[in-house]
Each structure stands twice: as C-alpha cells, then as structure tokens.
Amino acid sequence: MRCDVCPRGCTLEEGKIGFCRARKNEGGRSVSVNYGKLASIALDPIEKKPLARFHPGSRVLSVGTFGCNMDCPFCQNHSISAASEEDVRTRYVSPSELARLAGELKDKGNIGLAFTYNEPMIGYEYVRDASVETKKMGMKNVVVTNGCVLPNILEQVLPWVDAFNIDLKSFSEETYRKLGGDLKTVKDFITRAAKGSHI
Structure with missing residues (x-):
C-alpha cells in the first residue's frame, strides 16, 4: 500500500508504520496511529503560533501529538515531532472532550484550538474531527503546519x-x-489555504 497523505508516498506492508511515525497500513488503508493521542497541551498566546494579526492578545488551547513527515535538523519540537508512539507519553482526548476543554477556557481568553508542536496534518482526521466540534461552539481553529501534504x-x-x-x-x-x-x-498548499483562511 502506498500512503497518500504526503508527497513522500511511503510504501507500507501490512502493519508497517511510515516515515512520519504517525500513519500505518491497516487492511490496505493509511490509518492514523496518533489520533487523539496528545503529547503536549498548553494555553498559549496566539502570538506564539506565531500569528501576529489573528485575534492579537488572545490565547489558544494548543495541542500536539507525535510524528512529522519532514526531517528538519533545526526543529524546536523534535522531542515529539521526531518521536514514535513508544517514545512519548500521551493521553487520549476525544474530539468532543477537547472542544469542551477549549470552551471551559474561554474565560481565560481562549478563542479555540491550535494544532501545533508536531506536524498536525499527518493526523488530519483528528484535526478535522476536533475542529468540527470546536466550530459548533463558535470558536476558532488554527493549524501550524509545514504544508507538505x-x-x-x-x-x-x-x-x-x-x-x-x-x-x-x-x-x-x-x-x-x-x-x-x-x-x-x-x-500549492499556501495558495489554496489563502483562499479560505487567514494565513
């Protein structure tokens, strides 16, 4: 099976995990192994994402899992982005639970969720599902990404x-x-994203 998430296109035998350490061949499909498995969670200033012109002065509940599809020697979050599931302590948080937590932090200036720290788009299913729940609450979603999907x-x-x-x-x-x-x-990712979101 050839993984169809990023241009790396890992060829994976049944049960094998790709370069990103976050996707696996299960029954001939590329499946996320980091879905909801949070390795890091913090209420950060939005400027730390860094987004200077998107709701300046606000905070955003920032979460990360593990894995990345690139191999940057200068990565500041290599302890989780270059990690596999066995290398980090994680806690499972469902999309609805994460959205509820974001809502509980509104009184602390929280505007929503930021998917960050590792490469969130290799686990796009969790980003999508949690973002849907957050939008139901009228809150914002932010993705910090390498854009290489x-x-x-x-x-x-x-x-x-x-x-x-x-x-x-x-x-x-x-x-x-x-x-x-x-x-x-x-x-191409930047061009398309700019048509629908703040960049």
Missing part, C-alpha cells in the same frame, strides 16, 4: 480552519529534498 488532505480540514501558519522552510527545491519535503506541494 497532498491537496485532498488539505480539503479535508480547510472548511473548519480559520487560520494557518505555514512554515515555508526555503525557496529551494534542493533544500526541501534534503528535509524530505517538496517545495511545489507547500506552495
């Missing part, structure tokens, strides 16, 4: 995401190859 994956979350911080690592395709990414994919 295929267009159909972005379309799964785009209707529910209010803002993206897309980390463009370089304008060099060669640099992207060294990091395990693809510059054109990221540029």
Whole structure:
C-alpha cells in the first residue's frame, strides 16, 4: 500500500508504520496511529503560533501529538515531532472532550484550538474531527503546519480552519529534498489555504 497523505508516498506492508511515525497500513488503508493521542497541551498566546494579526492578545488551547513527515535538523519540537508512539507519553482526548476543554477556557481568553508542536496534518482526521466540534461552539481553529501534504488532505480540514501558519522552510527545491519535503506541494498548499483562511 502506498500512503497518500504526503508527497513522500511511503510504501507500507501490512502493519508497517511510515516515515512520519504517525500513519500505518491497516487492511490496505493509511490509518492514523496518533489520533487523539496528545503529547503536549498548553494555553498559549496566539502570538506564539506565531500569528501576529489573528485575534492579537488572545490565547489558544494548543495541542500536539507525535510524528512529522519532514526531517528538519533545526526543529524546536523534535522531542515529539521526531518521536514514535513508544517514545512519548500521551493521553487520549476525544474530539468532543477537547472542544469542551477549549470552551471551559474561554474565560481565560481562549478563542479555540491550535494544532501545533508536531506536524498536525499527518493526523488530519483528528484535526478535522476536533475542529468540527470546536466550530459548533463558535470558536476558532488554527493549524501550524509545514504544508507538505497532498491537496485532498488539505480539503479535508480547510472548511473548519480559520487560520494557518505555514512554515515555508526555503525557496529551494534542493533544500526541501534534503528535509524530505517538496517545495511545489507547500506552495500549492499556501495558495489554496489563502483562499479560505487567514494565513
């Protein structure tokens, strides 16, 4: 089975996990193994995402799981982004439970959820499902991403995401190859996301 989430396109035998450490071949399908398994959760200033012009002065409940589809030697969150499930302590939080927690923090200035710390889009199903629940409460959703996923994956979350911080690592395709990414994919992601969300 060839994973169809990012341009890396890992070929996975049954039961095997991809480079990202977050997707697995189960019955010939690419399945998220980090769904709802939070390795980090914090109420952060929105500027820490960093989003300077999206609800400045507010806070956002920020969550991360584990895994990433790129291999950046300068990653500040490598302890979870370069980790597999066995390497980190996680706690399962359902999408509805996470949205409820976000709502409980409104009185502390919380505007919603931010999916961050590791690469959230490799576990897009959780981002989508939790974002749907948060939107039901009239709150915002933010995704901090490398933008290196295929267009159909972005379309799964785009209707529910209010803002993206897309980390463009370089304008060099060669640099992207060294990091395990693809510059054109990221540029296409930015172009499409900008049509529906704050960038």
